[in-house]
Amino acid sequence: MTAAISATALTRRYRDQVALDDVSFELPTGSITGLLGRNGAGKTTLLRILAGQEFPSAGSVRVLGEPPADNERVLSRMVFVREDQAYPDIKVRHALRAASWFYPNWDAGLAETLAADFNLRPNKAIKKLSRGLRSALGITIGLAARAEVTLFDEPYAGLDAVARQIFYDRLLAEYGEHPRTILLSTHLIDEAAALFESVVVIDQGRIVLEAAADGLRGVASTVSGPLLAVDEFTAGRPVWARRRLGSQASVVTVGPLAEADRARARALGLDLVPLTLQQLVVQAAGWPGLAGAAEHPEGVSA
């Protein structure tokens, strides 16, 4: 199967900063991928280039097999919901109506349901919407477009917890009924972790981790307990982070743990907690070795 999205040696330089540095990756058709990273890591720039809104300094992208920039064969099959989307001075219903003209698979019923779920009133002027409701409008357009490639950039900035849950539920339901390729950037990693089939983590414009979400579970664990016991347990294991508090220590160790390891930890009186996706991402920023760890969880040599 051809990749729905692919980037090759993508670089974007601004005057005093490299926003994307030699980024290459591929996303298969029909998948939900999390695009994770810190503020300013280059997530939005990457999405804007994928959507043809921004131009790369070097390298290339392909969406649905073709370069997306100013290419309506691609653009009509793609939707990009931006956190900072600028809207004209129009009302919510105008924006939804305009969107219905542009997207061939637009589902007006779904748009109406979502708007109602989010308490998005059709006659409200967009410029008077709160930040959360503005996000809700973006999400409504992004889901109702039913576009083959759906890009979300921080789609739920300002949304309350209930509305975020609506978004997750709707996204999964929609994805189940009408599979598409979804790339979603977010800061709320743990909350959205269950959505992702794979993740791409970028830091300072570079990809530091690209892996299937399944492959990441248990890729690293926190070992905590008495200092000596921790040292004994982690001897010979790759260690990322070490924290010591008096006679107690807490160490992040990479690599899967076999049943024998767990038994040994219990015998030593140690706590073993797998790192969550969010903790992994925090570690991954500034730890390029993680990419290898996720791809080859058996033979870690960090």
Place this chain on the structure above:
Amino acid sequence: MNTLLKVARYHLVQPIPFLVVAWGIVAFSFAVNVIVYAFAPTSHPAGAGGVPAGRYTGALASLFVYFMVLGVNSIGRWLPFGLALGASRRSYYAGTALLAAGLAVVDGLVLAVLQVIERATDGWGVQMGFFRIPYLLSGPWYLTWLSSFVWLTLLFVYGMWYGIVFRRWGLIGTIAFIAAQAAVLVAAGLLVTRANGWAGVGHFFTGLTATGLTGVLAVLAVALLAGGQATIRRAAI
């Protein structure tokens, strides 16, 4: 549906600026002028036709200036959402220009009709030249239609170019854009001076009929259209 038409329709999703505001401006300035001229006596015999000296208002310029504002605005916050909806820059630009031309055709016809009425009613009963403008809009109705169409399209397209320049290069860029145009005019003036060509230029303009001027403006509009197209090609949003 063709993307060009979708873009034109996109602008009209909220038609108030194009219909209500545009003609509201005309109606308001018309009303003000009718009242003013109703109280301003004239020695010109009633029913003699023509517009007495000093009774051309020129207030119709407001509509033309407003078209330029519409052109600027059609980029502004409309371009980012239009592109977000999947229009290419090319279609967005062409579709918006198409809308401008369509509006100019309709509005130009309305102006021509109002001018016919103005002539037939001896200047709305107060001998006022509101829809007649000396030299520019003073011919038969079809020339008024044609000239209005060209002027309105030209100003809208010019406004679009400003909108795109501002989008790409901000305030400094826009000022530089204006300065560059002034520089081109000064350079042209210097060239003419150097070639001792001012007499020829003067003859060209004095010999130019209103219809001829419309032709010159049409060429200028096409040039501006091409300039905007070249500028939007690499505009990031």
